Amino acid sequence: MSFERDLLAILPRLRRFAASLSRDRADGDDLCQAALERGLKARDQWQPGTRLDSWMYRIMRNLWIDEARARQRAAHTFAPEEAGAHVGHAGDRDVEAHMMLSDVDRAMQALPQEQREAIALVLVEGLSYKEAAAVLGVPMGTLTSRLVRGRGALLELMGEAA
Amino acid sequence: MTDIDEAMLIALVDGELDEVNRRRVERAVAADPALAARLTQHRSLRARLAGHYAPVAQEPVPDRLRAVLEESATVTPLVRTAPRWRNWAMGGAIAASLVLGLGLGRLSGTEPGSIGTRDGVMVAQGALATALDGQLASTQADGPIRIGLTFQRKGGGWCRSFDGAIAGVACHEGEGWQVQQALPGAGQNTAYRQASSADARVMATVDALIDGALADADREKAAQAKGWR
Structure with a gap:
């Protein structure tokens, strides 16, 4: 209950x-x-x-x-x-x-899954790197590199006005 | 750019740098307009994403999702969290009918003051009203009246089930407790307690009235502290 x-x-x-x-x-x-x-x-x-x-x-x-x-x-x-x-x-x-x-939805969808879930947990849900890495079952270094690549892609997809 | 890489920059945006590194990145950003521009991009990206999805968490949860939890809360955990009810249901049919026979007498007899009528509706009085007002299921001792389940009903307002000489469900209305259902109860002495057949019918009433999950001990206590309003 x-x-x-x-x-x-x-x-x-x-x-x-x-x-x-x-x-x-x-x-x-x-x-x-x-x-x-x-x-x-x-x-x-x-x-x-x-x-x-x-x-x-x-x-x-x-x-x-x-x-x-x-x-x-x-x-x-x-x-x-x-x-x-x-x-x-x-x-x-x-x-x-x-x-x-919207642009945001579209850009998020264009991301590879492993980048999208990392971005969602950290940028949208506000989890710490440690928490997000635990949820995804990956080492911190893997998480941070996905965050870097995912953000680069999002900035490109959403244009400089992001 | 300096020796500050992209990962450091976004770690700053994500609040993941310790004090020393934070200062280092901030100094580098202050000295390098290109780095500063990149930092701004990352900050606004984070803000835009967070802002884009934030409304989802603020809007009311759709009924169908709520229903998944409600069904689960009203079906499974009753057994887990309120084993008393199950025990009461185990009484034999003969004993149960004995209580039923006696119960009607009791309803009007042994606890004359427990339920009265006001403006045509049944209201709790005396010991029953006192128990509904003040007794917590989580801490109650073996008394003449036992409180079973506490929950909020559809349309708002607190309801509680009770058992004793009379079993049933009452909901808080205005200043007091309106009795929704009154059945011959399990009685206060142990010989009769296991004979109650009221609980299945009481449970049906609870199921029909309940909105959301049953209150646990904390919520029950909080609701009591607020006078069941």
């Missing part, structure tokens, strides 16, 4: 993280819902005294990776070979969705 209450308290932040990972808000809420369900199911694995938000970020991030992989597999299966370069962004629905997006 207090587990649900604690989840409810961090839910706004979880939604924000989901939004920064996902293509649009609707996808973000789908991801968020899946993460909540997974978290509730795995509640016995959470150790009281540790940070619930980090634990949920990790669950959400893993789901997001799985889902992207599945989507990519589907794209590989159904798209012709030449379309391979656009895998992950191909499809009419994507094009349509893209038109509704």
